[in-house]
Amino acid sequence: MTSPNAKPPSGAPSRVTLSLGHLPSKKDIRAPWPRTPTRVDPNNPPWPAYRGYHEYSFAHATMQSRLPTILGKAIEDTTRTLNEESSEERIVDLVACIDRMGELMTDLSGNAKLRPIIDDNEADVALWNKEIAKYFQGKDFMNAPWLFAEAYKYRRLHEAFSVSRYWHDYDCDTFSRSSDAVFELSMRFAEPFKISEDLSPEDRLEAERLMFLELTQVCLWGNSTDLSLLINMTEEQIKSLQSTGGDHLAATEKNILGNHLNRLWDTVKELREKTGGRIDFILDNAGFELYCDCVYADFLLQSGLATQIRFHGKRYPWFVSDVTKKDWEWLLNTMVYGQLFSKASDIELESLRRLGQRWKQYEKEGKWVYEQHPFWCTGYTFWELHSEAPDLFLHLSRSDLVYFKGDLNHRKLTYDCAAPASTPFEMAIGPMASSAGAPKIASLRTIKSDVVVGLGDDGDLVAENLDKTEPGWKISGKYAVVLFSEGRPGEKVRFA
Numbered sequence: 001m002t003s004p005n006a007k008p009p010s011g012a013p014s015r016v017t018l019s020l021g022h023l024p025s026k027k028d029i030r031a032p033w034p035r036t037p038t039r040v041d042p043n044n045p046p047w048p049a050y051r052g053y054h055e056y057s058f059a060h061a062t063m064q065s066r067l068p069t070i071l072g073k074a075i076e077d078t079t080r081t082l083n084e085e086s087s088e089e090r091i092v093d094l095v096a097c098i099d100r101m102g103e104l105m106t107d108l109s110g111n112a113k114l115r116p117i118i119d120d121n122e123a124d125v126a127l128w129n130k131e132i133a134k135y136f137q138g139k140d141f142m143n144a145p146w147l148f149a150e151a152y153k154y155r156r157l158h159e160a161f162s163v164s165r166y167w168h169d170y171d172c173d174t175f176s177r178s179s180d181a182v183f184e185l186s187m188r189f190a191e192p193f194k195i196s197e198d199l200s201p202e203d204r205l206e207a208e209r210l211m212f213l214e215l216t217q218v219c220l221w222g223n224s225t226d227l228s229l230l231i232n233m234t235e236e237q238i239k240s241l242q243s244t245g246g247d248h249l250a251a252t253e254k255n256i257l258g259n260h261l262n263r264l265w266d267t268v269k270e271l272r273e274k275t276g277g278r279i280d281f282i283l284d285n286a287g288f289e290l291y292c293d294c295v296y297a298d299f300l301l302q303s304g305l306a307t308q309i310r311f312h313g314k315r316y317p318w319f320v321s322d323v324t325k326k327d328w329e330w331l332l333n334t335m336v337y338g339q340l341f342s343k344a345s346d347i348e349l350e351s352l353r354r355l356g357q358r359w360k361q362y363e364k365e366g367k368w369v370y371e372q373h374p375f376w377c378t379g380y381t382f383w384e385l386h387s388e389a390p391d392l393f394l395h396l397s398r399s400d401l402v403y404f405k406g407d408l409n410h411r412k413l414t415y416d417c418a419a420p421a422s423t424p425f426e427m428a429i430g431p432m433a434s435s436a437g438a439p440k441i442a443s444l445r446t447i448k449s450d451v452v453v454g455l456g457d458d459g460d461l462v463a464e465n466l467d468k469t470e471p472g473w474k475i476s477g478k479y480a481v482v483l484f485s486e487g488r489p490g491e492k493v494r495f496a
C-alpha cells in the first residue's frame, strides 16, 4: 500500500532507534506462567502479553512511531493518486477515504479506545467485532496486546477504503529492487531440477538433501526483507541480505538459533516414500519473498517431495507487504510478460520467463492452488484457529506439512507473549500442536520482534547473552528460527 520511497509525514520519525530493556521482566515470566489453557484468552496469553505501553519495547516503538509513519506514507501516497485523478465522482470518493485515514491517525496518535469495525461486507467483520466485544471492551491502542492492536490498525486502514465505492488499495513493490537475487535464482532454476543419472542412489539422495537445505534457507531468508522494515534501507543493504548460494548459506545457518532443518528433511523425505503429499504455505510478503517461496515450492514438486502445493494469502492489504491475490498474479505475469528489469541481459530475462511459464502451468494443472481465507486477516492468534475457523483447521489438517512464513505468522503461532526462549516450539503453539488432527507445522521466520522460543535447553542463556552483546538482535532480521512440530496428523478432528 505504501511507496517505499515516500518521505515520512512531518512529525513522524524516519528511523526508530531502540533499546529493548523494558520488556516484561525475566523474573515475571517464570511461575505462575504459563497460564493454564482454560485461563488463556486474547487479552491474557499464556505468558505476559507485549503491550504498547511497555516503554522501550518494540511494541511501544511500533505503536508509537512505526505505525503512524506507515499510515502517514499511505496518506501521502493516496493524496498523490488524488492529485492525478480527473473524475469528480472518484475524487470525492477518494477524499472520503483520506478523511477516514485521517480519523485513524487521530485515533492512533490520541490512543483512542478500539471501536467495532464498520460492516463493509467483508467476510471477517463478525469475527472482528466478536473479539472486540468479548475481550477488548474499553481497551485502547496502547493497553490492548500489541498483536491485536497492530492487526486492528491494518483492519481500520482497510475499512477506510472498503466502504468506498471506487477505491481499492495500492501496490507496493520490493521485487524490482531485488534484481541481483532474482536473476541469481532464475538462472539456476529455469531448467527443471535434475540430478545426474550417473550418481549412486545414496549420492542422489545426498544431492537432493543439500538442495533441500539450501532452498529452505533461501525461502527462510527471503523473509528478512519485508517492506515494513525496509523503508529506510539502501539497495546495497538489501542486496547483502538477499544474497544466495552455498557458501553464504553455510555461514547464515549459524544465525538460525532454533534449527530443526534436519527434522524437516526427514519429514519431507518420508512424505515421498509414502505417497508424495500436499504441502501448504501460509504466505507472508509479496515481491522477493513470494518469489523465493515459489522457487522452493517448484523444487518440492519437481523432486517429488510434494504433489500439490496450496498457497494461502490475504484477502486485502495487510501489514504493508503481505501477499494478496493481486500480488500473486502480478508476480507470475510480470515474470512472463514484464519489462521490470531494464538492465537485465536477454539470457537472464529468458530464464525468468521460463520459470514464470512453468509456474503458471502448475496453476492450470491444479498443482499449485492459491487460496485466501478471511481468518488470516483477523486479530486472532493461531491458538484460536481451531475454535474460530473450524473449517480452516479441518482443511489444514488434511495437509501433509504446513509452512508458516515470517514474523507475524510466528507471533500468531506463539501468542506473541513473553515465553522464555527455551520454551519448546510445540508447547508455545498450544492447540496448533496438541489438537487432534493438527498437521505437521514448520515455521520459517527471521526474527523481527520480541517473541523468541524454541532455542533449546540452553535457550534462555543464549537469549540473555545476545541481550547483552547485541541489543536489537530481536528486530534486526539477522537471526532466524526454523522450528518444526509433529502435530497429531491422521487423528479425527473434533470440535467442542
Ligand code: F6P
Pocket: 062, 150, 223, 226, 228, 229, 284, 285, 319, 405, 406, 407, 408, 409, 411, 448, 449
Ligand atoms: O510491525 C510488527 C511486525 O510484525 C514486525 O515484527 C515485522 O517487522 C513486521 O511487522 C512483519 O514482518 P513479517 O512480514 O515477517 O511478518
Ligand code: MG
Pocket: 226, 284, 285, 319, 321, 322, 406, 408
Ligand atoms: Mg508481512
